[in-house]
Amino acid sequence: MNEEFYTAQELADKLKVNIMTIYRYINSGKLNAYKTGKDFRVSKEDYEVFLKNKQRNLLEEKNNQILQLSKEIEKLKSNIKKQRYGLVWVDVPEAFEDDVENKIPILKEEKSLAIENNDDKPTHLLIEGDNYHALTCLNYTHKGKVDVIYIDPPYNTGNDGFRYKDKRILDKYPDGTDVPKDSPYRHSYWLSFMKKRIELAKTLLTSNGVMFISIGNDEIAQLKLLCDEIFGEKDSHNIIHWKKNQKPQNASNTISESAEYVLVYFNEKPIKLVRGMKGTRTDERGSFKPSPLFTFDDRKRRTQTVPKGTPIECKVWKKGKLQAVRNKLAYLNILDEPIIKNGILQNDVRVDGQWRKTDTNGEFQKVVEDNRLFVNSNGFPNEKSYRDEDSKNVNTNLWLNAGYNELGKQLLDEILGQDNVFPYPKPIELIKEILRSINKQDAIMLDFFAGSGTSGHALLDLNREDDGKRQFILVTDNENNIMSEVCYPRIRNVINGYDFSGKEKQVLFEKTLTLTDLKKADAILEEIDGITKENEESKRWDKISKSINDGLLKMVGEKNIEDKKGGLGNSVKFYRADFVGENNIMHSTDKDKLELAYNAGELLAIAENTLYEQKKNQYYQIFKDKDRFTAIYFREEMDEYDEFIEEVRGIRGKEISVYVFSWESDESIYELEDLKNVRIKTIPQPIVEIYKQIYNLI
Ligand SMILES: C[S@@+](CC[C@H](N)C(=O)[O-])C[C@H]1O[C@@H](n2cnc3c(N)ncnc32)[C@H](O)[C@@H]1O
Incomplete structure (x- = not known):
């Protein structure tokens, strides 16, 4: 031998x-x-x-068996639970396009649809495809990274176009069929459809992430039980009742539906949902709402000292009488000459006025000690109520003024310059209120039933309002060209501006008045004046009108626009769900895995949030975002490996993620071990493993 x-x-x-x-x-x-x-x-x-290889295949086979067994155990466990109490339905298998069923999902960029603005604002993601596949991919790129999910799924009303491809009867209904109201499987189809998508979505949430789901009367009960099962029953979960129309609808002769629901489900750690507080401002300490320290009740007139160090926003705050804008009888008397440098008071100044908080019980002193006192642009002392620090500022489950459906339709038609573009757009105010409630200005938001893209628009508008850095990921199919003709053009127009002729209106301030409010009406009016004057917003409007309707005090900005409505900036990358390989993930061959590795570039770029391709050749690919990089060597052959390592060493980036092809999950690269800013990962096995877990979950 x-x-x-x-x-x-x-x-x-x-x-x-x-x-x-x-x-x-x-x-x-x-x-x-x-x-x-x-x-x-x-x-x-x-x-x-x-x-x-034999050992590896054996190991994979064993792993598959373990996953299958865990799935069986989970099923048995949930059956045991169901026998006692819970939601029971026929779990109908769902079919996808034939050529997709036995392939591995990836995301492919459509470069021609990228929207790019070099404006230091976030880059967002638009994904076209079935959300089941998109969520599968996002489970690799965004597991545990999403702060808030908002969805507005089909309500299953019998005429909202909800379709389900029943795998068992595909020969009869090859393209799936709209599910009619009298179908015996109506709820089963919908629950089978929603369950796997919500399960996939839940794993994307951060531990204190929140999921908001809009829903109507047809599925509220089923959805509540389903979500209780998926998220676990907790007192903190809730149902927001959202007043959806300005006026009652007369569609029914039994009861007119003026409200619908938004289910709120917290992931592992529930957070406080704060009240949106329109008209809030932000400083280095956080979002705050100014409230006047005056009552205009002359019985409360006394002298109090505004201390040295107080921020003064008023351009000319000087000794003497200062008349209130609204109330002729109300005024301040500034008794000492203020010295102001860079907007900060340099001396103690006594002010005679109708103080709402006084030193007698230490209330005024507390505002001063907490650094919440400031003098607004009208020259009146105000206190800042910080959203995070106000324990009473918790949101409620009754939303009467979070936009209305009529406004959603009107806005969409205006942006696209056509009538009746899409029947069910939500108003942006609803989503803005949701985003405000989680109180995170750099939140990642996912909407996987994005439809006309309302949630993306809302996020962009809120970022404009409070200088936020939130990022959206919108997913929608292209049913009736909803992506190509509605969602994409809407987001592009909002970002780049669009032709518009007419009146643009925006609600700037709203408050439902209580009896207590009426007692201090003057103070509220003063507050409105203050907001109008101080706020940058005021400069954007030709007219600001105030009205009270049904106890709701409202301030609306109006602007005549003749030619172009200015864009909000930001950038967008556009992806489509795509498929590689020839076998489904549980039976993927080495050939399938190689193909996955060749095509995983965008998935990895998305996972690292380095979305801009710098270089691609037959062996490697490099992506960038500001000063972070992702470098991928995706071939089994090592022909260009040395060149690749040289390339990585030449990158002057803050953080570099390096992915190299490997059949195993945990390889290390000696050639780069000395570089501290480099993190090494492998492809494609980790993707395969995550997809397998999903396959078993469903
Ligand atoms: C009720 S609409 C959402 C409307 C949206 N909130 C808005 O304001 O425009 C639901 C959308 O989800 C899309 N959709 C339905 N099933 C889907 C699926 N499996 N994957 C992706 N999108 C889907 C539909 O095309 C429809 O546009």
């Missing part, structure tokens, strides 16, 4: 199998061999590769 080679018989003896099995391994390409006359020779090296 040659020391470096084995004959087929020697291998059969070594592996304790029949020689025919060895020939089969050779013929199928699993074992590399050289033909010598009638027999084969296998090098020691090839034999070791064969053994390693």
Whole structure:
């Protein structure tokens, strides 16, 4: 025997199998061999590769079996629960396009649809495709990273276009069919559809992430039980009642529906949902609402000292009488000459006025000590109520003034310059209120039933309002061209501006008045004046009108626009769900995995939030975002590896994520070990593993 080679018989003896099995391994390409006359020779090296692959396949097979068993256990557990109490339905298998069923999902960028503005604002993601596939991909890129999910799924009313592809009867309804109200499977289809999508979405949330789901009367009960099952029953989960129309609708002769619901589900750690507080301002300490320290009740007139160090926003705050804008009888008397440098008071100044908080019970002193006192642009002392610090500022489950459906339609038609573009757009105010409530200015928001893109628009508008850095991920299919003709053009127009002729209106301030409010009406009016004057917003409007309707005090900005409505800036990358390989994930071959590795670039770029491609060749790809980079070596062959390592070493970035092709999950790269800013990861096995877990979950 040659020391470096084995004959087929020697291998059969070594592996304790029949020689025919060895020939089969050779013929199928699993074992590399050289033909010598009638027999084969296998090098020691090839034999070791064969053994390693065999072990890997065995391990994968065992892992699959474990996953299958866990799935069985989960099913049994949930059956036991169901036998006692819970939601029972026929879990109908869902079919997808034939060519998709047995492939591996990825995201592919459509470069021509990118919207780019070099404006230091966030880059957002638009994804076209079935949300089931998009959520599968996002489970690799965004597991545990999403702060808030808002969805507005089909309500299953019987005429809202909800379709379900029942895998069992595909020959009868090859394209799926709209589910009619009298279908015996109506709720089962909807629940089967929603369950797997919500389960996939839940894993994307951060531990204190929140999911908001809009829903109507047809599925509220089923959805509540389903979500209780998925998120676990907790007191903190809730249902917001949202007043959806300005006026009652007369569609029904039994009861007119003026409200619908928004289910609120917290992931592991519930957070306080704060009240949106329109008209809030932000300083380095957080979002605050100014409230006047005056009552205009002359019985409260006294002298109090505004201390040195107080911020003064009023351009000319000087000794003497200062008349209130609204109330002729109300005024301040500034008794000392203020010295102001860079907007900060340099001396103690006594002010005579109708103080709402006084030193007598220490209330005024507390405002001063908390650094919440400031003098507004009208020259009146105000206190800042910080949203995070006000324990009473918790939101309620009754939303009467969070936009109305009529406004949603009107706005969408205006942006696209057509009538009746889409029947069900939500108003942006509803989503803005949701985003305000989680109180995170750099939140990542996902909407996987994005439709006309309202939630993305709302997020952009709120970022404009409070200088936020929130990022959206919107997913929608292209049913009735909703992505190509509505969602995409809407987001593009909002970002880049659009032609518009007419009146633009925006609600700037709203308050439902209580009796207590009426007692301090003057103060509220003063507050409104203050907001109008101080706020940058005021400069954007030709007219600001105030009205009171049904106890709701409202301030609306109006502007005549003739040609172009200015864009909000920001950038967007556009992706489509795509598919690689020829086998479903549980049976993916090495060939499928290689194809996945070649095509995983965008998935990795999204996972790292480095969305801009810098370089791509046959072997590697490099993405960038500001000073962070992702470098990917996606080929099994090492031909260009040295060049790749050189390239990575040449990158002057803050953080570099390096992905290299490997059959295993945890490789290390010695060549880069000395670089501190480099994190090494592998492809494609980690993607395969996450997808497998999903496959088993469903
Ligand atoms: C009720 S609409 C959402 C409306 C949206 N909130 C707005 O304001 O425009 C639901 C949307 O989800 C889309 N959709 C339905 N099933 C889907 C699926 N499986 N994957 C992706 N999108 C889907 C529909 O095309 C529809 O546009």
